[in-house]
Amino acid sequence: MRTLNECLARSTERFPGRIALTDGATVLTYAELTAAVRRKACGLVLRGVRPGARVGIALDRGIDQVLAILAVLQCGAAYVPLDPSYPAERIDHIVRDAETADVITASGWAELTGECSLPEVNGADAAYVLYTSGSTGLPKGCVVTHHNVVSLLRCALPLFDFTEHDRWALCHSINFDVSVWEMWAAFTTGAALHVVPAEVAVAPPLLAGFLSEARVSVLNLVPSVFRLMVDAMTGSGPATSLRYVLFGGEPVDLRSVRAFRDRGAPDAVQYVNLYGITEATVHVTHRTLSADDLTGSSPHTPIGKPLPHMAISVRDEHGAEVATGEIGEMYVSGDGIASGYWKRPELTAERFVTIDGVRHYRSGDLARTDESGDLFYVGRNDHQFKVRGFRVEAGEVEWALGAVDGIAGAAVSVERDAFGEHRLVAWCLPADRQPDVRQVRAQLLRALPAHMVPERIVFVDRLPLSPSGKLDRTRLNELAR
Template structure:
């Protein structure tokens, strides 16, 4: 898709003047002072107002002792206060660490200790309820009680935020991302979309999930409006669909697991939506799901965009604008081509490039590759590697994700290289079984896990049936269906029939919760 003049114009304006997110925002605010920047259920802030409020927060942070490069916690909510706080932290020359009150207190305390946080921005009552009252607290809604924030521009390699992701050791690890990482994403990606100041983006995801970086800064650095979605609304498809219609949202970002329920509701409600783009990321995307939503929103369906990326490479690394031909197919959507600022190399277990058409682990280089893991030098060295290329040595992030280059030169995502399971001596990729289950007409969604049982490692299929379909009687039909597509060792021994698949707070499939079902033996045979 060609670059759009609206996005290109705004991006070129701040690119010429700014090296930081805070600096880029100031440029946009100067050109769009009276346009709406962010809104929630009760409050609206224009660009000038958001600029002024974040300046006051930055000044209060400096008055409370914050210094350049310091990590500052932000206890987030789904209101205009959170974007103001994040921007205020950056204007103070600091990096923000989002802390979600919905997370367990032990996880919040781990982040506080790991980052050595001394200051937190947030509602004092909420901060105290999170068990963080011992920190110095800056209330984003309080008045101005200090001097002016620093006036100088922040360097591109300065840290912008630390987001915690799951760790293989059981402890989350903090990924450090720079201003330059985020600006590179926006500079090279936004002009691929026909977006501009007239658009309205949902701020759907928690700031603890990096999809929110794309949602918030994509809106603010094109002069658009970011619409905060309340947590309760995000979990209620009927209410969320109403919000999309009422707020005339034009740009929506979704993880496929969460989008399924919205798609089902759209089919029942026939809404009058203003959506122009739906951007997917975070998980494999089934083409039949996309096609179903396009049919529900005809005759003015949005452009459906599939993207792949991870926190360590700054949200997005590939893009594919799905075509009508794509939507006539089945299976999972291709993740497309690398974004202009990204290089992806497919390599084998010995880190050698694989021949064209063969599967390999994705290694990502370019301006999006993050600084590394906070206080984890050994893990950083293990995952962020300098490798030889035809153009000389380059720094790559080793993703652990498998991909294959198609004949058209695009990438096909094949799942995680560490999600393989071994059952009865066979190595099995659960995604292959999940795809086969979803191809059955009675199945809306499915997830497959391996768990320990008296018989050793056993496969459990967790299935969500379409409305009106029977529960347990479907098991025999699904077994027959799988037997026509998969070898016997890949047919799950147990089935659990659920109303919906459990999701994490960031909207991804909660495999730990599925393991809990396996242990409880819910709806499955022992």
Template sequence: MTQDKKTLYAHNDSLHGRFEQQTAHWPQRIALSYRNQHLTYQQLNEKANASAEQLRSAGICPGDLVALMLPRGLDQVIQLLAILKAGAGYVPIDPNYPVERVEWMLESSNPICLLTQPDICDRLWETGLPESLSKRVLWVDTHESLSITRTIADSERSALPSLNNTDTGNPLTLAYIIFTSGSTGKPKGVAVGHHQVISLLDAVIPKLRCDHTDVWTLFHSLAFDFSVWEIWGALTTGGRLCIVPQDIAWSPDSFSTLLREEQVTILNQTPSAFYALTQTESRIGAQGSPALALRNVIFGGEALNMHQIKRWWTCYSPGQPRLINMYGITETTVHVTWIELTPDMAETDGSPIGEAIPGLDVYLLDNTLSHVADGEPGEMYVGGQQLALGYLGRPDLTASRFIANPFQPGERLYRSGDLAIRREGQLFYVGRADRQLKVRGFRIEPAEVEAAIETHPAIQRCAILPQPSNNAQTADGLIAFLIAKPNMSALPDALTLRHYLTAQLPVHCLPSTFLYLETLPLTVNGKLDQSALLQHWRSQQHQNSHQRRLDLLHARLTVTTQSSHTKNREGDCLYE
């Protein structure tokens, strides 16, 4: 599916350059809000400039990578902007990640330094920072400034080869590394440049008609690439970016209140988060609460269930706000396709994802790289200006996923692993071509979860499958099928395993169900028989449900008998 590239702008600037242009236009407009704290564009720019100068004084050079692990707040965005102004790229690490995942991300990205706070490190490393890391830490104090106690020596420098240009004004300079689940059982870092993000902004912002009057939320973790769109969508158009506190993000009721108080106009949500918000809006709308100020709601991160969206239209008229579904991948810089949803799509089979945004091509191909017919499923291959630079330190994986474009000589295609069909010119998402899963908006590689579980001393083998849901395109959770090591006298229960895994995996990767088996069933071809595993799970669900009904009946009979015995002791008759 090809879009006309004549509509695209020339790319001769950087993300921080775009922000500085808005600062010149709107120096006294509020750029950033968090709870009761606010920064104007001029204040944000001055603070970021001061931190960028401190970074340069500490030895940070153009082309370096700087890891950023800070809690939600103004300092997250200040330091992110400072890193880019210093000519470096940022590696966002969620401070809520388990320590083993944090250490892997630091080891594989090999940043020149880590910007963080002492309380985060004290919580992650109770016995103290590892020696290899302590030499790289630059502390961020509570006043959104850097506390530099040392400089980066030339002997410590670790340049990032073949991925970025050292010219800070060059739009091809690396902007960030964001990690996604990896098929080897470890996350892989995706390298994205300024050029790719600017291409996204130039393609989509005009379609949304965003300007300096808009209020955006930063709802998502910096480690999730949806945040890239949220931050720069606001700060390159003169809008205000409202950082959502973590406790409010977890509470649909509190988030609904924030949306009203801050008069948010541009909201970006995974469908799962939006369904929860819809339930709140349905309830408080019936109580006469004022309508939200939203103009645009943009969905991303997982397949959309149109039947769930129908509930929103019972609260708000179609188009007020506009609901826009955007399919995207980290490797293609957040968003790839666009479609504005209308009520007549509510009965649509599949998840409508529309058409490619300007500057991108989406091809549906079979395993021979031939086009599939309309109505037939094919794997989505994406080409165009938003393709990531590649995988950090993984030239083999980069070569296998970013391939030569057979339809545009000299260009690349990214093999998404996602299946779609085309009907009447519109794309509909079908599912993953490989084993990678989407669970509540998060991309999860089962191999990563399996590898973590198999490190437990009692577990020999593990197979992870998605828990079936009413929406065939997404999963309600993960099921772990386990084979114990021989001669184990006691097997760890679900609570014990979850506690063990929290040191290695983020919460969204933890299985919801654990089932022990004697062996893992195989097909006649020697492959894992997933159908047999799911049948076993359904059987267990049925048995558990039946047992719960028996237990409930037994409890009621016990209460009745005890009550009757008490009455008999008081001289009352059991029967009349």
């Protein structure tokens, strides 16, 4: 298989009558899904979408959203996720920056149809352009190819015993690349993909009931959402249909996994930590959490070994590999490494580097290895954080704060709550008169997605500076004392 389109075609050939996609109310078999996707793809072609173009998808969560993604790929174009809940200014920037040839919205979706000859798609063609937080105040687009995703599927799927009898939950927003794995691991194995309803996706306490009702067997979740789900489980226990719980996007909360087991999770459930990066196509390492992992007291999260198509070296600030047990930055290489950042050659050259003829991505993530070669995640080496699985650049939030009326300067840090989850904190210098925190938050919500708005906004008389006059981020949290 060279392309994602071929993955879907193969499953349709093998399992035409099996359920491919459902939201509970609507059910599509693989044959029905493929036919519907073809009609929508031809509608896009007749509307002028050509191979190599970028097409925005601004549909709400649901079956149509998935159909739109598949249709764009059938055209030989790349999809650009546009979450309708994001501020209009941010969506407009992404549409302009990506130079989209079309934007799919609810208006006119039903009439989007046609018959035509679809173009040939190659593995080197872009599959999606995913915009992540940027340190300059504007999000940046990462270009990922069919080859990148197919390499992940080819090398990661054999590590598990997924089958056509599995039921996967599509829990994540298409703006979060874990959704790529959820969709294509299901479609490549002939399994059923269940779209989690919008009202459940934003309310983790409702998730346990949905999993039982839909008889989900493979669940992917950000650890912080998993914890909220587990904390809310009171009456009924975990879904008896579960076979796998796969974590990604954040360090695993081992206490929540233990609590989930104690509340009646099937003994056969496997818990797998999948460390990953958007620029390396969703997942990079894997580790099935053992009993020792779940009862251990290591301060660092075990992320295991690289997937078969990837490699990781741990290096110091000069790019030299460090010794076993020492902490350094993870440099990632392999077939999952993305093409780079859309229209950002300088940033691409800075983050995607060639060493001894091999292209690497400098992750910015710190790790160490043990004697067995397993990796343990330590943290970040820059001003980037993970909040609810989403990447957040401190610089982008600070940029938005600087545009708020009444704020003369700001810095952003991260703190951990009682459960170890990251929370953003904004330290703000007031201008002539200190603004109301509610007004600050309301103005931020017009410029930033909700997950990038600090949970705490604190006004201070000064920001700590280093001897060189730069912001001393290591001392930010001292301001709270």
